[in-house]
Amino acid sequence: MQIKSPDAQAEAPALPKPSLLARKDIRDEFDAHLPDLTQTINNLLKETYVVEINFPQLFAHCVAVDSGQNYVGSTAKSYLDGFIDNLKKYTGEGEFDEAIQTFNSLVTERKITIAADNKFSYEGCSIKNGVFEINYNSKAYGSNNSYACSYMGKEIDRALFAKSPYALPLLLKKGIRDDWTAQKETVTQGIQEELLGAEVKLMADVEGIWKLMVDAKNSKQDVDLESIAPNFGSYLFQYFDGFRYQVEYQFKKDDLMVEGFTDAVPTGEIWVEVVPKDEMKSGYNECKIENGKVILRTTPLYWGTNSSYVAQNLSSLL
Numbered sequence: 001m002q003i004k005s006p007d008a009q010a011e012a013p014a015l016p017k018p019s020l021l022a023r024k025d026i027r028d029e030f031d032a033h034l035p036d037l038t039q040t041i042n043n044l045l046k047e048t049y050v051v052e053i054n055f056p057q058l059f060a061h062c063v064a065v066d067s068g069q070n071y072v073g074s075t076a077k078s079y080l081d082g083f084i085d086n087l088k089k090y091t092g093e094g095e096f097d098e099a100i101q102t103f104n105s106l107v108t109e110r111k112i113t114i115a116a117d118n119k120f121s122y123e124g125c126s127i128k129n130g131v132f133e134i135n136y137n138s139k140a141y142g143s144n145n146s147y148a149c150s151y152m153g154k155e156i157d158r159a160l161f162a163k164s165p166y167a168l169p170l171l172l173k174k175g176i177r178d179d180w181t182a183q184k185e186t187v188t189q190g191i192q193e194e195l196l197g198a199e200v201k202l203m204a205d206v207e208g209i210w211k212l213m214v215d216a217k218n219s220k221q222d223v224d225l226e227s228i229a230p231n232f233g234s235y236l237f238q239y240f241d242g243f244r245y246q247v248e249y250q251f252k253k254d255d256l257m258v259e260g261f262t263d264a265v266p267t268g269e270i271w272v273e274v275v276p277k278d279e280m281k282s283g284y285n286e287c288k289i290e291n292g293k294v295i296l297r298t299t300p301l302y303w304g305t306n307s308s309y310v311a312q313n314l315s316s317l318l
Contacts, residue, residue, distance in 0.1 A: 015056040019069065022059055026073030037080055041112065044087050044094040047104055051080065051112045061116060061141045068142045075142040079114050079134045083125075086149040090156070090170075096177070102170050106159045107132045116141075123148035127159040157229065166211050169229040176206065179233030187240050191270070194247040196258045202240050204272040206232075209303075212274050216300035221277070223300045235304035239272045239296050242308035250315045260318040269293040274300055287311040289318075 018026065034051060041049050053076055062069035091099045104110075108130035116138040117126060123144045124135045134148050157169040184202060191200050210232075217223045228235075251257040262268075270293070277299040280286060284306045285298040296310045 015060045016063055018055060018059040018072065021070040022055075022072050025071055026055055026076075028073070029071075030073035030077050033077055037077075037084065040084055041087065044084075044091050045100055045104060046094070047110060049107075049110045049112060053114050057116070058114065058141060061136075061138045065139050065141075071142075075145060076114055078142075078145045079136070079148055080112075082146040083112065083132075083134050083149045083152075085146075086152045090152050096174065098173050099170050102160060103156060106130075106156060106163070125149045125152055125155050127155065154226070166207075166214055168207065168210055169225075172206075172210065172229040172232045175230050175233035176236070177233070179231075180236045181233070183237050184240075187237065187244055191240070191244045191247060194244060194251060194253060195261060196253060196255060198258060198262050198268065200268045200270055202270050202272075204236055206236075209272075209274045212276065213300045213303070216276070221301055223303075228303060231304065235307065236272060238304065238307040239298075239310055240270065243270060243294070243296060243311045243314075245308055246311040246314055257315070257318070261314075264289050264318050265292055265294055267292045271295050273297045274303060277301060285310045287313055287317065 030053070038049065038051055041051070055072060055076070058076065059069055059072050062072055068075060087103075088094075090096075090103070094100070106127050111131045112134070113131055114134045114136070117124065117133065117135040118137050118139075120135050120137055122137055122140045125148055126133045126135055136143070136145070136148065153171050153174075157171060160167045160169065188200060188202055191202075192198060213223055213225060213228060217225050247261075251261070273295055275297055280297060280299055284302040285296065287310055288295045288297065294311070294314075298305070298310070
């Protein structure tokens, strides 16, 4: 998706009456399918949505560039099909409740439309005044139409940030669900096996970590939030799995080493933390034992960097 200047505005030509062939295409290729398409959207979002299309405006843009005017309805259906395909991915086929709730909280008018927006070179999507827009450039209606909503997740997160700057991005929550929660039990069991059955609890304040990331970005640090969000769950897993690897490498299931660990860490808690860069004196990360807890610590700038080495000094702390 190519982006032009946000100052570019869609043209507003006079609206000619759609031709007979265009009206037939709208009736046969769009209106005939609209009830089923709308029902699919409502099933995914668990709310009642409407699809409202200004076909005279779409036809006018086709006429202006003399392209596709007789297929304005079937093209609109293609845009809507693409929206539904991406909505299925975004909502996990209607099973990812947090994604559904976030979408509904932002699209307050419960309306889906197709509208020109010339900040996009060809296609895109946006949320404006509580309406979800499937967007096209006024001179490129029908170009790359199946890709118009490919960035749905990013657009929803952008709207979410505008509403609440510290809100957890949906891409982050999805990463937590898919890359961390789904593997947490496995890595916990792996650590406990290396500790000869000692109980451990893997902990992280996700909201607190993300807030520090946002603050770091706002203070002009080179923190790429768009990259961090979808990979957050994967990085969290990598830190804990890196700890598991270090225990395996350093302890080798030696009962004396395990006893030293359980004496030093009676809570069994292992935390991943992010702190401001001036609170950590070492390089990419560090491992500490404080108040009977293991702390695996890094900074916003180095989140996810060298995670397998995060506890390389563990033995020396016992």
